[in-house]
Amino acid sequence: MSVDTSIAAAGSTPRIGVLHCGTYPALRTLADPALQPYRLESIYLPDADPAALADLDAVLVGDRLHQGQLARFAPAIREALQDSGKTVIILGENKVERWLPNVGYTFRPTVFWTWRTGEDNGTRLRLPADPMWQYLTERAVSWHHHGLLHPPEGARSLVVMEENGTESGALLYVDEVTQPARLLVTTMDPIYHHGSGFMPGASQLLYSLLRWATATHVPALQA
Template sequence: MIFRLIGGTPMRGQRDPSWRGALEDIDAYDLDDDAARARILSSDGLVIGGGADHLLLCRHREALSDFVRSGGRVLVNAQVVKPFIDGLAVWRKLEFRGAQDVHPHAVTAHPVWNGVDYRDLHYRTGVPGTHSYEKLTEIGVSGFYGRGYHLELPEGATVVTGIGQYSLPLDYSYPLGDGEVLVHGGNDLESFSDDRYSTGRIGPNLVDWLEGGSRGAETGTAPSSSTEASPTARHAAARPASARPAVTGTQSAPGDAPRIGLLHCGTFPPLRTLADPALAPYRPESVYLPDADPSVLAGLDVIIVGDRLHQGQLGRFAPAIRAALQDPAKTVIVLGENKVENWLPGVGYTFRPTVFWTWRTGEDNGTRLRLPGDPMWEFFTPRAVSWHHHGLLHPPAGARSLVVMEENGTDSGALLYVDEVNQPARLLVTTMDPVYHHGSGFMPGASQLLYSLLRWVTATHVPSRQAFVSAGGKSTTL
């Protein structure tokens, strides 16, 4: 029995191969329930998905570590920001300049990679068909498998995969008690199992490896985390050390600077984004949804609904977000992959597959910039809004669609729109996911969009907003 702990909103359109039937997806927040946690930690093996809440996992570090010590095997995916199993190393971003900087190399044999040609891990493309490595160097995008490395590895660790010319540690494993931890520092390892290539072996190999641990039925249930008995201690442990204290609704920002809150669920991208020194001038505040009260939104000037949020956690805040839309002094920004059609008034959605390879192939992906005279374009460059998207929005009448998808000569939906007429607050909605990509260290255009959004809300904040409007959209407050 293998459980895969997941969180956030899975990307729409993903398909599961047959071997995934051996893995049961479990909401990572089930760890907070005693009975569910006992069931999870009685399994043979665990997969920690890249969308899981690291702050949540840290609260259960003792239990997860004991699971491994008792003979369990765990695959940890993505970029570890806060170690949630004893021995985990923190991920470090690689400053790469080209495809060879992120080329993965085999360092030490491991059964999960048996039969895998590492060249098949180097590039990804959505261009239909099966392609040779030589063709992928022309049309593929590198960096999906990994774009960072780990130092200060735990005692007894073995580097499985190196990255770049110096083979910096990307994938590694280490023993912990009677069990083993396997770490993949990139997009979820199981997502690379593709039957068209040698990487198709990864999925079945992973299942065999996870089932091969030494845990038996007699191991019983794992203990709870030591912090569970104290809600106060649990809440304190959950706050990112790099972020300001959770908003309370009574604080005020100095001068005319807006109070900006980033709503998130403790996954690695927002944690790394909040820790980015480049964002410090804007003083973004952490609003960690599992521990925050929805009433904290009343004290914010700008509410940024981070991308790919856990739908259960977001649902608890949806009424407060809608209430914030009735405040003319507020700006609400809703980022991609949040199923806005289910909770945001008046907006529809149509799925479209994500196109991420057009800059390599020259293919026209249909993205068009509209309303060139709109004052918003003072803050957004074409590169900031045309890297990729996750579907089409259908905003209510009166909203200004600045970035659209053109299909067969007709605008079929918006990729980014601004609405200043259908509710008192300013509202910007996009299907792009800049926090995820900025925090992942991937796609420079995403970082540009995030910075542009922060510049926009700061320069046009009330009371400076009236001066902005009277000046014909030419800001003097930057």
């Protein structure tokens, strides 16, 4: 689905729901004054009804969710992917290969400190002309990750891992061809690190994803 941002700019503010399990980083993120203009809706998995996702314009699957609670919502997330008016963002450490169709995963150990030491952790940016780079910066996507994704054919791998000169998997990709909805998946976990006050690049990524989902939103009647 191609989105004209000039149309989206004139559209309504999207309803963005954040799926979380009530951890301190998630609650602190939801209370962040800088995010209040987005009017984020708290979807607390232990109490929420999965049917609530049907009324959202954007579904943000928070990182590091309890797998039992996430499993209860997985069918509703897959249903949301069938709605051409929706944007679905799935953050890291959620074992997407078990419940998200058409994506594989390969474990890699997490390197925490390269964002401070400046060492090369293998992160590479791709597709420089892609419209997503109007919202993302290198710092926002180069702090750390939790493994490699293997997206379906036609998805756009914007951030990848290079090992021994060979591209071995994606760290962030956008898929607008496999299903009607827009889908962005990453193995980075920005809510955890933003809410923990740990890694400034994580905050940049979270802000950037919300800005993208809002600025490019097309109301349902125009989608």
